[in-house]
Amino acid sequence: MKKVIFSFLLFIASIVFLTPEEILAAANEYYISKDSENVTKGMYYAKPNGKAKMVVKFTRYNTNKKVKKSLGLKDMTAQYKLTTKSGDLIHDFDRSIYKLQKVGSKLYLPKPVYRTESIYGPAEGYALKLYEMTANGNKKRVIKDYIPSNTVTPYIIEGSSLFYVTYNKQSMKEYDLNVYDLKSKKKKTLKRLVDSFWIQSGTIYFTEKGSLYSMQQNGEKIKQYKSIDYLYNAIGFEARSYGVTINDILIYYSGREGRYYYLDTNTGKSIKLPYINIYEGNQYIDYSSQRIFYTDKEGLKMYDSKIRKTKLIKRTKTIVYIHQVKMNAKKIQYIQGNRLYEIGF
Numbered sequence: 001m002k003k004v005i006f007s008f009l010l011f012i013a014s015i016v017f018l019t020p021e022e023i024l025a026a027a028n029e030y031y032i033s034k035d036s037e038n039v040t041k042g043m044y045y046a047k048p049n050g051k052a053k054m055v056v057k058f059t060r061y062n063t064n065k066k067v068k069k070s071l072g073l074k075d076m077t078a079q080y081k082l083t084t085k086s087g088d089l090i091h092d093f094d095r096s097i098y099k100l101q102k103v104g105s106k107l108y109l110p111k112p113v114y115r116t117e118s119i120y121g122p123a124e125g126y127a128l129k130l131y132e133m134t135a136n137g138n139k140k141r142v143i144k145d146y147i148p149s150n151t152v153t154p155y156i157i158e159g160s161s162l163f164y165v166t167y168n169k170q171s172m173k174e175y176d177l178n179v180y181d182l183k184s185k186k187k188k189t190l191k192r193l194v195d196s197f198w199i200q201s202g203t204i205y206f207t208e209k210g211s212l213y214s215m216q217q218n219g220e221k222i223k224q225y226k227s228i229d230y231l232y233n234a235i236g237f238e239a240r241s242y243g244v245t246i247n248d249i250l251i252y253y254s255g256r257e258g259r260y261y262y263l264d265t266n267t268g269k270s271i272k273l274p275y276i277n278i279y280e281g282n283q284y285i286d287y288s289s290q291r292i293f294y295t296d297k298e299g300l301k302m303y304d305s306k307i308r309k310t311k312l313i314k315r316t317k318t319i320v321y322i323h324q325v326k327m328n329a330k331k332i333q334y335i336q337g338n339r340l341y342e343i344g345f
Helices: none
Strands: 011-017 029-034 040-046 053-062 076-081 101-103 106-118 121-133 139-141 155-158 161-168 171-181 187-194 196-200 203-208 211-215 223-225 242-244 250-254 259-264 269-272 283-286 291-295 299-304 309-315 321-326 331-336 339-344
Touching: 029 321, 029 331, 040 339, 101 155, 106 155, 121 161, 155 196, 161 187, 161 196, 187 203, 283 321, 291 321
Parallel strands: none
Antiparallel strands: 011 053, 029 040, 040 053, 076 106, 101 106, 106 121, 121 139, 155 161, 161 171, 171 187, 196 203, 203 211, 211 223, 242 250, 250 259, 259 269, 283 291, 291 299, 299 309, 321 331, 331 339
16 A cells, blocks of 8 residues: 655656647547556547547656755755656656646646655655647646645646645645636635645545645635544555545545545545555545445456445456546446556446
């Protein structure tokens, strides 16, 4: 369950945008390709079970060149910038570094710019720039802010609102949660000094000093989940840590009981996860049917909590990644290599 320690990750990939108009065709699905070691290879589009085509190509860059600490954070010990075309691709956990979102006829995606270090560890994270690409291939930076990669999700767009975190000048471990209107170009800070955030079913969830809260998208009606007060280390599923599923449901570890739980936001109750081999946040949990879709080294699986049995949906030779689950159609889409597949369950 523990993730690879980031101390040896000294390299990162830059991106090269591709521009064919067919990229933004409505019938396509857009996804990130990863290998069995969770290394991102690139961003692709395809129809399920069809030929994959690349949206963004990654090139290898070394980030060992120390530069001026332009991020201006008080507890930063070093800042590195992409320099030469040599090195390796970085392990991309929890959708934290590379995230692709399509909104209407536009694509939004981040570009890593700096690797940052702080007093908290040898490789604290990455500073990202957010870009928008239109159907004619034009691309532009959306906001001037740098987005840190250390949160559960770096950004998310709901309607015309872009939600994202920025570095708080006092600490690299705490961030300010903002909303930016893509139409009016106005920015508002919703909450300062949060640890991380995500959005589930239109509601913002965030952590602050290890506690879980929710609030409306306008920053009002803040609610604390008092039964959950030990959420730390959003980078990995390990002791006192947490993450979210691909449909943004909280999974967290309780050190007091040595068990993993997930939060049912309909009832506000925490439910014990069964003893299954959950892998790097790659799960989908359906509240109504009490089914958990997940992957491990055997393949793609479904656990039915009502009958307490696991079904092997598809045996695979390597780790695959769930793209989405269509409960009504009883179909699941998953990524293997750079291909997108869809099968029934």
